[in-house]
Amino acid sequence: MVTLLGPQRRPTVDRALASLGVDGSIATITAGWQEREKEDAELTALLGERDENLRLHARWMDVLHSDPEYAKAEREHRVVLDELQQLYLVRLHHAVQATLEVAQRVDGNPRSTSMALDDALAVVQLIDTTHINRVAELRAAFEDAWRPQERDVVVKHREEVSAVLSRAACLAIAGGHVGELLAVLRLFDVRSGLPARLIAWSAGAMALTPRIVLFHDRAAQGPAQTEVYDEGLGVVTGLVLLPHARRRLRTDDPIRMSVLARRFAPATCVVLDDGVAVHLQADGSLPADARVVDEHGRIVEARVVEASAQ
Numbered sequence: 403m404v405t406l407l408g409p410q411r412r413p414t415v416d417r418a419l420a421s422l423g424v425d426g427s428i429a430t431i432t433a434g435w436q437e438r439e440k441e442d443a444e445l446t447a448l449l450g451e452r453d454e455n456l457r458l459h460a461r462w463m464d465v466l467h468s469d470p471e472y473a474k475a476e477r478e479h480r481v482v483l484d485e486l487q488q489l490y491l492v493r494l495h496h497a498v499q500a501t502l503e504v505a506q507r508v509d510g511n512p513r514s515t516s517m518a519l520d521d522a523l524a525v526v527q528l529i530d531t532t533h534i535n536r537v538a539e540l541r542a543a544f545e546d547a548w549r550p551q552e553r554d555v556v557v558k559h560r561e562e563v564s565a566v567l568s569r570a571a572c573l574a575i576a577g578g579h580v581g582e583l584l585a586v587l588r589l590f591d592v593r594s595g596l597p598a599r600l601i602a603w604s605a606g607a608m609a610l611t612p613r614i615v616l617f618h619d620r621a622a623q624g625p626a627q628t629e630v631y632d633e634g635l636g637v638v639t640g641l642v643l644l645p646h647a648r649r650r651l652r653t654d655d656p657i658r659m660s661v662l663a664r665r666f667a668p669a670t671c672v673v674l675d676d677g678v679a680v681h682l683q684a685d686g687s688l689p690a691d692a693r694v695v696d697e698h699g700r701i702v703e704a705r706v707v708e709a710s711a712q
Contacts, residue, residue: 419449461590574600
């Protein structure tokens, strides 16, 4: 069972945990905080002082320190991935701008405009999918060449992480830097030992999805391109998660929001604003009151979308 929370500027994780009736120890991951990973006293208090931090960032630093050859290879791999992301953004920028221009057309025949918009969205989706596939190819090639799962220091940490997870009733995954978080989740094979109950927020929630989408329409330096970043763990399926949605997206622009929703369809874009708690059903589906972005760019309850599809 998975619970997805909104940002924890005003913490709600304690109330969410209480509503779930979780007994036993709680494993935590704060690796997205990077060097601040161990500054988890507030989280410990919210969890009733029954947490055990997996210290994934510290474990990663130990791997890099203990295995300089692997560390060098990983740095070089990240440089390649960063360059690939930048080249993807160059291609993406023009395709998204063209799509928005078509979507904003108010003159002309509605049928031809609709067809043109479908075609423009298909181009954006192809760029997204191709990029994700390239990232996956590079990651697979790196892992085949360097076999991190067979390196002694990684094996040791994986065994320790597995032991903590095996005795935990719940795993809580905090936000932070989604790239750093995802890297250590993979390196230490967290997915294979997940307890029955998961609670995650912000980047922690995003890391559980099949595809991580980065967005920020309201950045100080101007709107950032909404981009696919990488595959997530795939624990949660069929969803694109939007933490801080009302703070970071132009939710008052239905055309822009409609393009966002249609671009990532058939996945559902889920709004995770402050105070939100989404308790997924046993089959992984959304509860009826979850807030989602529909094809018209409106933020509505999931039950509204389901009703309109029937």
